[in-house]
Amino acid sequence: MDIIVLNRDATEEDIRHVVKKLEGKGLRVHISAGTERTIIGVIGDTSKVTEEEEDAFRAAPGVENVLRILKPYKLASREFKKENTEISVGGIVIGGRKIPVMAGPCAVENKTVLMAIAEKVKACGASFLRGGAYKPRTSPYTFQGLGEEGLKYLAHAREKTGLPVVTEIMDPRDLEAIVKYADIIQIGARNMQNFRLLLEVGSAQKPVLLKRGLSSTIKEWLMSAEYIMSRGNHQVMLCERGIRTFETATRNTLDLSAVPVLKQLTHLPVVVDPSHGVGKRDLVAPMAKAAIAAGADALLIEVHTNPEEAVSDGEQSLKPDHFEKMMKELKPVAEAVGRKL
Amino acid sequence: MDIIVLNRDATEEDIRHVVKKLEGKGLRVHISAGTERTIIGVIGDTSKVTEEEEDAFRAAPGVENVLRILKPYKLASREFKKENTEISVGGIVIGGRKIPVMAGPCAVENKTVLMAIAEKVKACGASFLRGGAYKPRTSPYTFQGLGEEGLKYLAHAREKTGLPVVTEIMDPRDLEAIVKYADIIQIGARNMQNFRLLLEVGSAQKPVLLKRGLSSTIKEWLMSAEYIMSRGNHQVMLCERGIRTFETATRNTLDLSAVPVLKQLTHLPVVVDPSHGVGKRDLVAPMAKAAIAAGADALLIEVHTNPEEAVSDGEQSLKPDHFEKMMKELKPVAEAVGRKL
C-alpha cells in the first residue's frame, strides 16, 4: 500500500487530481483529512505504480510526500520465497548449513603462481578458487589484468585441484568468455549499479556473486539483485565487502549488520569479503570469525603465496600459513553457531 | 617524492630489503633513523612506482606506511598544464569567462515533448540541450529509455534550435551511435569508475562530461579523468552533482567546495548539476547561484514542460517559467564574480 501526503495548502482540486490519477490506474483510495495534512491511503496492487509515476505524484501540486510501504523488490524478497535459496556449484552448496570459503589472489598474474596458490588454499580447506582475470584499477597506468588468458589459467587450476572458479566481469562483452571458463560470475562493487551489465548477467546460466556498492543502501543492493533475477537468473548471492564512511583506519567499514538484515529481507545467500572490507592482513581473521558468527553463508578471502609480490592488494592478502591458521580458528566458530566449515 | 615508514620493530634486514628494491628501480634513498620510526625518503621519479608496487611495499616486513607526496594523476593536474582548459562545442566555450547553461529533461520521452522543451530552454538563454536517451534506472521494471531513437530526437532538436546536445552513455556498445548524434558524451555518477567505459570514451573525439561518483573522492574523480585523458581525449569536464551523506533532507549533498578545490588541482572545466544535487525544485535556483559564486564554469539544469508527466525525476525538474526566472536571477550573480551568463 502507498500513502500520499498532501500539505495544509493543498486545495480540493489538488486532492481530486491525485485521486483521479490513482483511480485511473485501477486503485482505490482512503482519504483521511486531518487539520495539518491530508493523507490518501492507496489500496490495491500498488506495485503497478512505477518509480516514475511515483515521482510524478511527488511533483503534483499540493503533494508533500509519497511513502512506499511495500518493498520495491519482489523476486529477491522473503515474501516471494520463504525458504533460503541454496546455490549448488560443482557439488558445493552455498546457502546451506556448510559455509564454503572462496580463496585466492586478487588478480591472476601468471599460471605458475596461480597454481601454487590454488593448491595451497585447497589444502587448507577452501571450496572455491577466486581470482580476477580483468582488474578494475583506479589508475590507467597499472596492471589491467590478463583477460581471457587469465581465465584459462583459472580453468586449468580447477582442472588440477577440483576447485570451482569465481571471477569478476568488468564489461558485458566479456560475458561469453567468462561463462565458458568460470563457475561463478562476480560483479564488483563499482558495477553494482551498472544496469546494462546486470541485465546481461541476468540472461546467463551461471550463479552471480553481487558485491555491495561502496555506498549502496541495502535496498539499492536488493534492487540490483532484482535486476538480475528479473531476466531469469535467480542464482544470485550477495557479498558484503565494506562501505565507504569517514573512518580511515580501515580501507572500508565492514557492515556485518547487513548479514542479519539481509537474512530478514531476502532468501538469497549472503557472502562476506573481510579482505576488501578491512584492507589489512591482521584484521581479516577476526572479521572472518565475526562474519560467521553474524550468520554469513560463505566467505571470500584473499590469499597469495607472496603478498609482497602481488600485483595488487598485497597489503590485505593472507599468506598460506596465515590462511591455514585462520581456517582452523574458523571451524569452532562455525560450530558454535550451528554451522560447519 | 615518496616516503616509506618502518616501525620500531623493523630490522636492519628489513630496511636493506626496501632500499634494495628502490635502488633496483633507479631511485635514490635518504634514510632518517629515529627512535620510534625509520623514515626512508625516496628521491627520483617516483611516478615509476606503480600502484601495485606501492602495495607491495606496504606488504613488506617492517613497513608501517607508504606516503605519496605527489599526486597520482598527471595529465589532469595543474602542474601539467597551468592554463585553464577551454572546451569549444559548436562555437560555445566551456571553461572561459562565459558560463553556459545546459538544460533539458532528464529523459527523452518523445519527439514532440523534447522539441517543446528545447525551444523553451533556448528562449530562456540555455546554450546546450541535455536529455538521456538511455536511462540508468534503479528498478528493472521502469522506463529504460528510447535508445537510438532518442538520440535522433535530440539531433532533430539541435537542427531546429541550434542547441548542441549532451547525453549520457551507459554501455561501451552505444558509443558509435552517441558519437554520431551527440556533441558531449556524459558519463553518469554510477559509471565514474566503469574503467572500460572510460577507456572507450577516451578514444573518442567528442568532449566528455564526467560526473562525480556518489561517494567518490576528488582524487578518485581526477584519476577517472586521467583514465580518459590517457587514451588521448583531453576534452574532459568535471561535473559535481552531490555526494552521498547521512543527510536525507536533500537527495544528495551538493559539495560546492569541490569547485574551488578542483580549480586549484586541475585545469579542467568544472560544471555543477544542482538538480540532481538537491533533488527538489525549490532548492535548484539558490544552489545554481551558489555554484556560480563558487566559481563553476557551467551549469546542468533539469527542465521539463510538465514535470508531473516526466517519466523520471519530475520532483526536481523546473518548469520553463521557473527556469526563465532563474536564468534572469543568475545573470547578476555571474557578473558579481566577474563572469557572464
Place this chain on the structure above:
Amino acid sequence: MDIIVLNRDATEEDIRHVVKKLEGKGLRVHISAGTERTIIGVIGDTSKVTEEEEDAFRAAPGVENVLRILKPYKLASREFKKENTEISVGGIVIGGRKIPVMAGPCAVENKTVLMAIAEKVKACGASFLRGGAYKPRTSPYTFQGLGEEGLKYLAHAREKTGLPVVTEIMDPRDLEAIVKYADIIQIGARNMQNFRLLLEVGSAQKPVLLKRGLSSTIKEWLMSAEYIMSRGNHQVMLCERGIRTFETATRNTLDLSAVPVLKQLTHLPVVVDPSHGVGKRDLVAPMAKAAIAAGADALLIEVHTNPEEAVSDGEQSLKPDHFEKMMKELKPVAEAVGRKL
C-alpha cells in the same frame, strides 16, 4: 498526523491493542486494511504522542513501522511563525536584508593581538568580533583557552571598536561569565546535542548561535534549536559549518544546500562559517560568496593578523589583507541577490 503500519502477520488482537492505546490518548483512528499491510491513520493532536510512546508503538506486536508526518519541532518551524526572525544585537540586525560579517581569531590569545585583529576587521567592515575564550581542543596537551580573562579582553575590544562579541560556551558553569561579557553565545558543533547546555542557554537572555553538529541531520539541528527555545529563549540563529563525510580534500564538507532547506523549514536566521567548513585559507572566499548567493543571513570568518602564530586553526585563518579583499568581493554578490553587506 501519524501513521502506524502493521505487517501481514499482525492479528486482529494486535490491531485492537494499538487502536486502544491511541484512543486512550484521545486520538481517533482511520484503519485501511490492505492485502499486504494494515495502515492505521492517526487523527488528532499527535504532538501529544511523545518520542517514547512512539518507540513503544514500534515495539508493539505486529507493528512494522511508525511514520511521523508532522515535524517534531514547533517553535522553530515556519508553521509556527511565518515571518523571518530578526535578531538585533547592538543595533545590528541578523536575519534582515543586511548580511553582517562576524570575524576574528579562533582563540583569544592575548589582549594586544586581539585588539589588533579587532581593529583590522572593523576597518574592513565586520559587524561582530568573534573569538574563543574557552577552546575545545582534541588533545589535552594543547592550549585550553584563557577563560574569563579572555572574555575580558573581548569586552575590552568591544569597548574600543564598538564591535559586539560572539564567543563559545563549553560548560554550563561558565554561563554567568559569558552572559556578563559577551553579546552572542555560541554553541559549538560538538555540543549541539549537549542537552543540559542547551537548556541552560535557553534560560539566558542573550542570542544563541547554534552550530550544526559534525554529523547532525537538519532535523536534529532544529530539535536542538527547539530545546533552547522551549526554555523561553527564541533568539536562536543556526550556523552551518560543514559536515563530516568521506572526502578528505576539505576539513569538512560545507553543506550549503542546508541554507535554502532551512529557509523553508524554519524562521530562524541562518549563518554560514566557511572557515571551519573548508579548513583551508584559499577556499574561504569562494565559499563565502557561495554562501551569500545561497541565501545566508550572516557569515562567520576566521581572521588573524599572523595566522602562523595563531595558537589554533592557523591554516584556515585569513590575514587582514585577504579579509579586506574578500569583503570587497562579497559586496557585489550580496547585491546580486538583493541583499547588502
Place this chain on the structure above:
Amino acid sequence: MDIIVLNRDATEEDIRHVVKKLEGKGLRVHISAGTERTIIGVIGDTSKVTEEEEDAFRAAPGVENVLRILKPYKLASREFKKENTEISVGGIVIGGRKIPVMAGPCAVENKTVLMAIAEKVKACGASFLRGGAYKPRTSPYTFQGLGEEGLKYLAHAREKTGLPVVTEIMDPRDLEAIVKYADIIQIGARNMQNFRLLLEVGSAQKPVLLKRGLSSTIKEWLMSAEYIMSRGNHQVMLCERGIRTFETATRNTLDLSAVPVLKQLTHLPVVVDPSHGVGKRDLVAPMAKAAIAAGADALLIEVHTNPEEAVSDGEQSLKPDHFEKMMKELKPVAEAVGRKL
C-alpha cells in the same frame, strides 16, 4: 618523527624559516631536496610539537603539508603499555579472559520495574546492571530521566542482586552523585568530545566507559580516552555503539572492525553495544555473537521486562526470555574464540 613537506615554489628563505623554528624547539632536521618537493624530516621528541604549533607550520609560507608519523595519544597507546589493561569492578574483571555482559533498561523509570529487570538479567548471567538516571533526549518534550532518585534505585538494585552499576553522566555537576551511587561512569556518544566532562571524569576514581561518538574516528576516540587518562584516571574502557552512515536499514552502522583495530592500537578494554548499534531487537543477538567473535571484551545489552512500556528505545530492548536465549547462544561462541562468558 614528523615530516614537513614544502611545495615546488618554496624558497630558500621559506625552508630556513621552518628549520629555524624546529631547531628552536630542540629538534633536529634532515632535509631531502627533491625536484618536485622538499621534505624536512624532523628528528627528536616531536611530541613537544603541540597541535597548535603543527597548525602554525601548516600556515607557514611554502608548506604544503605536515605529516605526523607518531600517534597523538600516548597513555592510551600500546607503545606506552604492552599488556592489556584489566579493570576490576566488584570482583569482576573487564579486559581479561572472561567476557562480562552489562544489561538493563535504557532508562531507569521506577524502582519496581528496575528491580524486576535486575533480577531477570542476573538470573540470565549478566555481570553488571546498566540503566540511565539522566537521559539524553533529542526532544525537550520527552522524559528527561529521574536524576538522583534514579541513581538510588540503581544502588538499591545492586544491594539486592550484587550487580555493579553502569550509568551515564550528562553534566559535570552530576559527578558527585554518580560517583556516590554508581560503579562505572558512562560517557555517551554525544559527549565523547565534551572535553570539560572528560576532564572532570578524569579526576574521578571510578572506571569510565567511553562510547564512541556518532562520527568519531578511532583516532579522535583514543584522544578522548587520552583526555581522561591525562588527568590520572587510567581505568578507561572503550565502547563501540555504531557510527553514522548513509544506511538507514539500521539505526547506526555497528563498526565491529573497530574491535581488532583498537586491540592493535591500545591496551584499553573494548566493549560493544549492539543494542544501540543496530536499533532493532532481532539484530541484537547475531551482532552480539559477531562482537565476541571479533574479540570484544564485554557486551552492553538493553533488556526490559516490557519493551512496549519502556520510556525509551523499546524497539531495541530484549525481553528477558530473548536475553536468556541469547546468553545461552553466546556461550559456545565465546569458547570458540578461547574466551568464557
